[in-house]
Amino acid sequence: MDVLTRRIGEPRILCLYATLQYYPDEVCRPDSSLGLIYLHSALRHAGFQVDLLDASIGRPGRDELSDTFYQRTPLPDVAPDLFRIGMTPERILEEVEPFDVIAISSIFTQQTGRCIEIAQLVKSVYPEKILVAGGVNARSLKDYFLDRGFDVIFLSEGEKAIVAFAEWLRSGRSSLDKVPGISFRRDGRTVTTPAGPPVTDLDEYSMPSWDALPNDRYWEISEPWGGRDGWLEDQKPRFASILTSRGCPYRCTYCHISKEVGGEAGDIGRLRFHSVERVEQELDTLKGLGVELVYINDDSLLAWKHRVHKVLDLLQRYDFLLADINGVNIRHLFKRTGSGDRLEVDFELLEHLYTAGFRRIGLPFESGSQRLLDKYSTSKWRIDKCDVFELIRVMANMGFTTNANFMVGYPDETLEELSQTYMLARRAMDAGLNGCGFFMVQPFPGTALYDEAVASGQLAPVTRPDDMGWSKSQSPSPFRDLKIDPQVLHYSRNLAFAMLNSDGRSRAWLEPSAPAAPAAAPVTAQPGERPLLPVV
Numbered sequence: 201m202d203v204l205t206r207r208i209g210e211p212r213i214l215c216l217y218a219t220l221q222y223y224p225d226e227v228c229r230p231d232s233s234l235g236l237i238y239l240h241s242a243l244r245h246a247g248f249q250v251d252l253l254d255a256s257i258g259r260p261g262r263d264e265l266s267d268t269f270y271q272r273t274p275l276p277d278v279a280p281d282l283f284r285i286g287m288t289p290e291r292i293l294e295e296v297e298p299f300d301v302i303a304i305s306s307i308f309t310q311q312t313g314r315c316i317e318i319a320q321l322v323k324s325v326y327p328e329k330i331l332v333a334g335g336v337n338a339r340s341l342k343d344y345f346l347d348r349g350f351d352v353i354f355l356s357e358g359e360k361a362i363v364a365f366a367e368w369l370r371s372g373r374s375s376l377d378k379v380p381g382i383s384f385r386r387d388g389r390t391v392t393t394p395a396g397p398p399v400t401d402l403d404e405y406s407m408p409s410w411d412a413l414p415n416d417r418y419w420e421i422s423e424p425w426g427g428r429d430g431w432l433e434d435q436k437p438r439f440a441s442i443l444t445s446r447g448c449p450y451r452c453t454y455c456h457i458s459k460e461v462g463g464e465a466g467d468i469g470r471l472r473f474h475s476v477e478r479v480e481q482e483l484d485t486l487k488g489l490g491v492e493l494v495y496i497n498d499d500s501l502l503a504w505k506h507r508v509h510k511v512l513d514l515l516q517r518y519d520f521l522l523a524d525i526n527g528v529n530i531r532h533l534f535k536r537t538g539s540g541d542r543l544e545v546d547f548e549l550l551e552h553l554y555t556a557g558f559r560r561i562g563l564p565f566e567s568g569s570q571r572l573l574d575k576y577s578t579s580k581w582r583i584d585k586c587d588v589f590e591l592i593r594v595m596a597n598m599g600f601t602t603n604a605n606f607m608v609g610y611p612d613e614t615l616e617e618l619s620q621t622y623m624l625a626r627r628a629m630d631a632g633l634n635g636c637g638f639f640m641v642q643p644f645p646g647t648a649l650y651d652e653a654v655a656s657g658q659l660a661p662v663t664r665p666d667d668m669g670w671s672k673s674q675s676p677s678p679f680r681d682l683k684i685d686p687q688v689l690h691y692s693r694n695l696a697f698a699m700l701n702s703d704g705r706s707r708a709w710l711e712p713s714a715p716a717a718p719a720a721a722p723v724t725a726q727p728g729e730r731p732l733l734p735v736v
Contacts, residue, residue, distance in 0.1 A: 203330050203351055211369045214299040215240045217254040218314040219286030229423035230256050234441055235335055236305040237408040242359040245406045248366050252412040253295055256286040260414050289321050296322055301330045306338035309644050312665035319349030334358045336456040340646030342383045355464045356381035356395035359405050395466030402474045407482055410440055410489055425495050437521055439493035440486050444479045444511055447471040448500040450578040458648035471503060476510045483518050493521035501525055502532035512556040522557040530581040533591055545591050554598055563604045568624030569617035572610050589631040596632035603635040604628055608693050609677040610641050611658050615684055622696050629700050636700055638693045640677055644668060
């Protein structure tokens with residue numbers, strides 16, 4: 201049945217978060233990403249009948265969390281120990297029955313299987329229903345999704361496109377080819393329409409529909425994005441996420457933004473902002489909903505310093521609890537000086553972050569090799585110009601708890617460069633860092649790194665997306681022909697984590713009342729110095 205030949209006078213649309221899947225060593229938390237509630241808001245403001253369902257939670261009043269979010273169903277056919285959480289298939293079918301269009305968000309590659317589960321389930325019983333998907337993962341795997349039951353994939357920011365699609369269903373006048381930034385099948389071929397120019401003034405978008413989320417259930421589960429597990433102790437604050445900007449000035453090859461300037465997504469990777477007045481309106485809305493903790497989900501909040509200080513003034517006035525910032529770049533915590541090209545720690549920004557309410561900030565060092573930072577991370581900070589050990593000492597003295605993230609397993613990383621990363625981590629811990637983590641580089645579909653690795657033969661084209669990104673602390677590198685023995689890479693990464701987080705300082709990251717670690721003199725690395733770990 202070609203459902204895209206239908207016209208529906210008043211289409212009823214369900215925005216749906218799919219069920220979820222996890223391994224036992226992972227933190228289970230609802231998706232609750234902002235994209236779907238922006239779409240819900242756009243449809244609602246355009247006058248369409250729209251509802252929202254989180255299938256990992258169910259309908260409050262009809263489903264108990266013990267039967268949904270806390271119900272673990274093994275998935276042995278997918279992977280050992282993997283389990284599914286969420287509504288039963290029977291309950292999902294009951295909920296989707298009244299709707300004409302089911303719109304699913306797919307952001308995380310490792311959750312692909314649950315999105316496909318929903319599509320195939322719905323199509324098996326209601327083949328006439330129209331299934332659409334959006335988000336970076338659905339866009340990057342559009343043919344995979346279209347082959348498995350989806351009718352339309354949205355390739356760019358979806359607020360205007362979903363309204364145009366709903367109007368096409370209702371009117372029957374325009375061609376589906378006029379809907380911007382979508383892919384669909386026609387006569388067995390994939391048709392893709394141009395995304396068009398991005399919205400530069402984000403205030404054109406209506407505020408996300410936070411009120412449509414099952415917030416009471418989220419707050420009962422109490423696993424907010426941001427912060428770190430355990431940092432709230434026994435508190436269960438009312439939390440929500442917010443975006444004050446979209447895009448990023450950098451194009452790191454392992455990030456989806458690397459393919460969001462030009463191409464099918466259009467230019468949505470470019471940095472764009474909400475006005476400060478709009479941010480104030482959104483904070484007012486969250487206060488009105490009873491929200492106490494806010495997670496700022498921007499990819500690059502700190503990029504435009506003049507604006508950042510105005511946003512921090514607002515946050516200070518509202519007195520929210522603040523989880524750590526999603527988009528921190530090391531370079532933005534420094535500023536230029538009047539002489540030379542060396543950068544100074546930006547004390548003013550750090551003090552403003554602290555007075556606004558931030559207490560925990562993750563520092564994405566990413567590598568101790570300048571070559572790798574230049575090649576994969578857009579040269580976004582320079583080791584020789586940014587004294588990150590001074591930064592850590594300053595932040596510790598101010599009262600911040602800090603951790604650092606490092607990435608290992610780059611496709612062409614050498615043993616020497618791996619040792620440089622471990623040494624940087626060691627010196628950072630000696631400077632007062634509270635904890636550090638080492639993450640295996642993941643070439644997710646939808647990134648330039650994925651395309652480059654497939655083209656070079658270092659990575660097979662993805663055949664089962666769910667395998668990517670799972671259990672990063674245990675999984676080996678996905679790349680072929682590494683310069684480092686994969687077993688050495690895997691063992692040394694886990695050993696470095698165990699050694700550097702073994703003295704108890706990392707607990708300060710989890711305990712909000714714990715004092716920051718005292719600053720210590722940095723270890724001075726000399727040319728030829730023996731690396732932290734016996735990796736050779």
